[in-house]
Amino acid sequence: MKTSSVTSPAALAAAATDLETRAYAKVTRRLVPFLMLCYLAAYLDRVNVGFAKLQMLSDLRWSDTVYGLGAGIFFLGYFLFEVPSNLILHRFGARRWLARIMITWAVISASFSVVGSPTAFYVMRFLLGVAEAGFAPGVILYITYWFPQARRAKVMALFFMAIPLASIVGAPLSGWILETFSGVHGLRGWQWLFALEALPSLLLGVAILFYLDDSIDAARWLAPDEKAVLQRNLASENGDKVAHHSAAAFLSDRRLWLLTAIYFCIVMGQYGITFWLPAIVRNAGVSGAGTVGLLAAIPYLVALACLPLIGRSSDRTKARRLHTGVPMLVAAAALFALPYTDGVGMALVLLSLAAAGAIGCTSQFWTLPTAFLGGMTAAAGIATINCIANLAGFFSPSLVGWLNDVTGKQGAGLMLTSSVLLVGACMLAFVPKQIVDR
Template identity: 75%
Template sequence: MKSNTTASLDAGSGMPTQTAGNFESRTYAKVARRLIPFLMLCYLGAYLDRVNVGFAKLQMLNDLKWSDTIYGLGAGVFFLGYFLFEVPSNLILHKYGARRWLARIMLTWAVISACFAFVSTPTMFYVMRFLLGAAEAGFAPGVILYITYWFPSKRRAKMLSVFFMAIPLANIVGGPLSGWILQTFADYQGLRGWQWLFMLEAIPSLVLGVAILFYLDDSIAAAKWLTPEEKKLLQDNIAEDNTEKDSHPSIGAFLRDRRVWLLSAIYFCVVMGQYGITFWLPTIVKNAGVSSVVMVGLLSAIPYICSLVALPFIGMSSDRTKARRLHCAAPMVVAATSLFLLPATSGVGIALGLLSCAAIGSIASSSQFWALPTAFLGGMAAAAGIAAINCIANLAGFVSPSVVGWLNDFTGNQNAGLMFTSSALLVGAALVLLLPAKTVNR
């Protein structure tokens, strides 16, 4: 007896709908396995070279007789170079391809990072931090843009969450590694531990910079590891996704778009929180009563281990519910509350618990933020928009350590800096609610 039921067919592929859905899921899983772990490794190297100055500070300031103000200003100058070269870098990447440009970025920043071993004056420190920022400009927004070439909006939050797991991974690896290098290589071959720290931690970026040239593909069409059917599926989904986005605005229209400036302000607050934690966490742990630099490194990894566990769940929740605003704002409130409570606590255990909540909130809000602009920007607008938002907001990387360093010196403790960072996160969370839900909740 023949059944009268017929399987529905997917209009695009001609396959039964269920089979087409399975094929699509397998294809995106294949792309994710190929690209995301490698991009995470590259960002891990970038982040390690960017923030290892926080561990170098534990010895560097005493050796060179510098104050927190000098350190904070130098840590922040990085972002001035970043600001100036971010948009041009992303436009070059979009026009000429990610493979060679990302490799160029990684190789130049690795060399400059290693040269920090020979810094001896505040002026040298400021110049080198500026050059490091200029060299790295375009990497993070370039990778975010690159992810938009492969994954449509509905799949992007999870991929961004997984990619941003490189931040806690860098700190999980970097904390214990940096503490070990500082202690083990102290005065080896006539160099201090912090000098070896800069040189040794530049090696991964050098290796990965070369690897990019052989591993990444500039586009879906160039990917030899995909079948023709897989390429067509990916290209059709990206094309459909981009039909609903602003792709080729004029410069004037782009600058007049209030959404871009609002997003820049939101991400400015996110970055304030992120670097308020990153640059000062080793010092906070040390001030909580930990004297050994190795133990400071090990304990500093705990907040980032917690972040590593939480990030993929937050990303999956965002993709499932499409509540993009909530998944960006709520973690900022958690981070702000944790930092606000930190000065009233005593003991390493409670401090680490609050720092863990702060780290989860700040990193989660950073990863979830990028689901907002990529929901309505595509093509050249995405290249310019992501870079513009990132470079404007990353000026917070200059403001945060500079202001916090000055507040620490002025007040004689770290409490004022924590209050400042907490307030910035709360302002950012409030600004998220000004974004139209129908624009970003996709």
């Protein structure tokens, strides 16, 4: 009997599916761990000021208000330069621009070791924000160059695992540096903290120049058929996306401003936890910077375990709003309950729920705007949402610090953060389901 040389449709479909699975697995292995590592370094440089606070305030005789304002003023520089930075990245490519961002902020972060006055602290925090502007939204935009919406939630969740990882690694590391290096060569532990934790960003910034590719076309590590399937999937999706042709049309898109308001609430909650978590652990009855650092890593271990589960569930069900809103509500409830608890154990349970919720909703939020924005509009839209919402990073530590000083109680700031997260979760109901839940 003569065997037919015609391949069956089922076999062709299976081969196409296998090719697509292989291509996305290769892209994920190549890009996601490296981008996570870069964001881990970025986040470490951004929030190590929370651990420096344990020694810095007493050494320099600063108040919580001075610290809160300095921690928050970072986001003013971030706000002013975020949109231009993302547009430059989209126009000239991610490789050189992301490298520039990382190298610049590493130098500035290390310079905090010589800060001696509130004014210098404010100026350096502002410059750090200017230097880092565009990194997170730039990476989010870069991910859209490789992955379609149907695969993006899982990738975003993996990328944002860098936030809890930064604290899991950074919390014990920061506590160890504070205790071990204090007094070495006449410098305090917080000075060594800023200098040593800037080194990973500097090294990774240089590595970006040799490792990242600006586009699918430029990726020599992909076979031609793999490139073709990746480009075809993106092309079929981009036909349904919005590309505003004028600034007026862009600014009048009410969906953009609704998402900005929601993300403002998310960032308010995230930084309300990040900047004050070490102090909350210490005030729960823990002594010693090293012990505080170890215990402060626990909430982020819980968040790390939850993120991939949330991402996989979101991609499976396509319920993007639900997977953003539920974690926000969990974080809000945990922060609301914190002032009414006693003991380190219960505080860590609630902080773990708060961290998992706040970071989980951050990763899933970015599946919303990237579902309907494309091209230069995506670059501008992601940056606009991120830069305006990150003003919450200014208001959160500033208001929490001020409320703590005025009331003499840590609970006032936690109540504020909880309320803002609740409002943001409610606003998700107004996001059109048909354009994001897909």
